[in-house]
Amino acid sequence: MIEAQGVCLKYGDGTVALNDVDLQIDYGEMVYITGPSGSGKTSLLKLLMAVEYPTSGSLRVLGQCMKPNHEIDIQRLRRRIGPVFQEFKLIKGRSAMENVMLGMRFLDIHPNKIKEDAYHALVKVGLAHKLSASVENLSWGESQRVAIARAIARKPALILADEPTGNLDTDNALNILELLASLKDEQTSVVITTHATHLIDDRNLDKLIQVDGGRVCCERLG
Template identity: 40%
Template sequence: MANIVQFENVGLRYGTGAETLSDISFTLVTGAFYFLTGPSGAGKTSLLKLLYLAQRPSRGIIRLFGEDAVMLPRKRLPGFRRRIGVVFQDFRLVPHLSAYDNVALPLRVSGMREDVIDEPVREMLAWVGLEDKAAARPSTLSGGEQQRIAIARAVITRPEILVADEPTGNVDPDMADRLLHLFGTLNRLGTTVVVATHDFHLLNRIPEAQMMRLDRGRIHDPTGSLRFPPRRPEA
């Protein structure tokens, strides 16, 4: 299987303090599903920021899609970022836009014509069970509904990588299962999925998922192998 992400001896330091992440090395393969776990403060969000190019490392090498992402020219960053879908902990919906327009936003940014936007947006709203909330503004939606709109927006472009930071933190257990099913469906269509979570009840919901654990800013690697291929379901 082709490698889609490679970290080599990556470190991240904010300001002049101690490193938040130290000597992070791993490889993710195309089309696999990963859970990123670890206690609060372990550095999960910081690692995800490096993965979706919101933060540059203090040292080390990051390769995405076979290219050096650290040395990538600034003019190429938007094109790279469009290949990565992100579900943020705090949703980051545009408050003055309707649910429909929030989901449609990535398609419009990519230059898709208005006459072909409606069908995929309606399908995506139905996929997350919010087709009846298309006209609603984010402020009128519950936290769980906002999370589902954020997920619909992140996956509508069928990204090559989906990064989700605690995506089930604001929904009930039934909806958490439903969202994981959506991620699993997207993964089976070929998207590499990375879900950061502290909810260990979720970890067995995707049998083929591989586990990555962060502890005190370092990857915990009990197998001695820093390559994370997809885990095969048990017979």
């Protein structure tokens, strides 16, 4: 599923974001990546999403070698990944349903199937009553759920969530983490970055990976 060996990421300004990272995540795993702000969590997620590429080392995601000269294959790979960003990237002036459907527009799916899958995704995240609501009228927690629905409507093999509980109170944060945990199955893995380690439920955990100073300093099996 995900295999990293000696992965380093150095930005153009000379900042070393990740250094000599080894990592393995298997299908069907629920994985938390923790660490303080600036530790490299988000940079690691960017590599897994192919937003950035390793400066050195070897990284494979869903069997695909992550190198910039493999762009066509990586475009196909992105269709198998459901990202949930810190910024929800919802389109204002559109309904929850429209936002989920727009997130599927580049997939090779019949329009009727897109609508059906978007509907089921919103039902799954508990927003059946908000299908037609404009996203400007949703609460922060509801907007987060639309972002999650947009990710899972793609039926991804890998869900990547970057700090999904940010700006949520404890109850809503726990609900979001429980929802994400419910999405994993034998063929779908869920990877979550968070600094809120006190919210992690060990019952829904396969691996806890700690990152500090750009290095994986601890890995614990759930």
